[in-house]
Amino acid sequence: GDSVTQTEGPVTVSESESLIINCTYSATSIAYPNLFWYVRYPGEGLQLLLKVITAGQKGSSRGFEATYNKETTSFHLQKASVQESDSAVYYCALGGSNYNVLYFGSGTKLTVEP
Amino acid sequence: AQTIHQWPVAEIKAVGSPLSLGCTIKGKSSPNLYWYWQATGGTLQQLFYSITVGQVESVVQLNLSASRPKDDQFILSTEKLLLSHSGFYLCAWRPTGGAGYFGPGTRLTVL
Numbered sequence: 739g740d741s742v743t744q745t746e747g748p749v750t751v752s753e754s755e756s757l758i759i760n761c762t763y764s765a766t767s768i769a770y771p772n773l774f775w776y777v778r779y780p781g782e783g784l785q786l787l788l789k790v791i792t793a794g795q796k797g798s799s800r801g802f803e804a805t806y807n808k809e810t811t812s813f814h815l816q817k818a819s820v821q822e823s824d825s826a827v828y829y830c831a832l833g834g835s836n837y838n839v840l841y842f843g844s845g846t847k848l849t850v851e852p
Numbered sequence: 853a854q855t856i857h858q859w860p861v862a863e864i865k866a867v868g869s870p871l872s873l874g875c876t877i878k879g880k881s882s883p884n885l886y887w888y889w890q891a892t893g894g895t896l897q898q899l900f901y902s903i904t905v906g907q908v909e910s911v912v913q914l915n916l917s918a919s920r921p922k923d924d925q926f927i928l929s930t931e932k933l934l935l936s937h938s939g940f941y942l943c944a945w946r947p948t949g950g951a952g953y954f955g956p957g958t959r960l961t962v963l
Binding site for chain 2: 772774776783784785786789829833837838839840841842843844845
């Protein structure tokens with residue numbers, strides 16, 4: 739079936755350091771799934787961070803980037819310089835052949851230390 | 853702009869007791885509605901979705917049921933709670949294939 743595997747948390751980094759949260763996917767129901775990164779900040783609801791629906795393309799938002807790599811079936815989330823305000827739980831997700839179903843990774847809790 | 857309201861915010865229930873969680877969305881007509889669940893330390897899983905009033909599709913079987921009694925309302929329920937039902941329940945609105953908007957969630961503790 740369709741599934742997503744992402745970096746096990748928690749992850750702690752210092753402010754201004756770079757970050758990568760790994761996400762790999764398995765899509766058996768569809769050749770080119772839609773890929774998403776969601777984020778839940780402390781005290782807030784889950785919200786979309788970025789979305790890419792075309793293989794080879796990059797999505798970006800709030801300084802974060804993720805590239806849809808069909809060859810390695812990956813969608814890693816990266817940021818060159820993190821800030822304390824980036825502390826949150828990040829979820830990678832995949833939309834399979836049933837466009838009404840989303841498959842989420844287990845979530846990665848990121849803590850950015852000052 | 854659409855708003856999603858979930859109730860209750862938190863619930864503590866006994867094993868074997870019934871449960872009803874609600875979700876309403878305002879500002880969006882004929883929304884696609886979704887229920888998700890995350891056990892503590894677990895993965896966020898989709899439980900149900902509904903494209904139209906009266907129709908609900910199940911994605912993951914957890915001895916739960918869902919109903920769509922109104923265009924803007926989605927209900928999650930069970931007659932007998934299990935310990936394994938504990939967790940965080942999220943309601944969402946998504947356009948088909950799209951990213952979507954999530955409600956604030958309900959924290960359920962089953963004792």
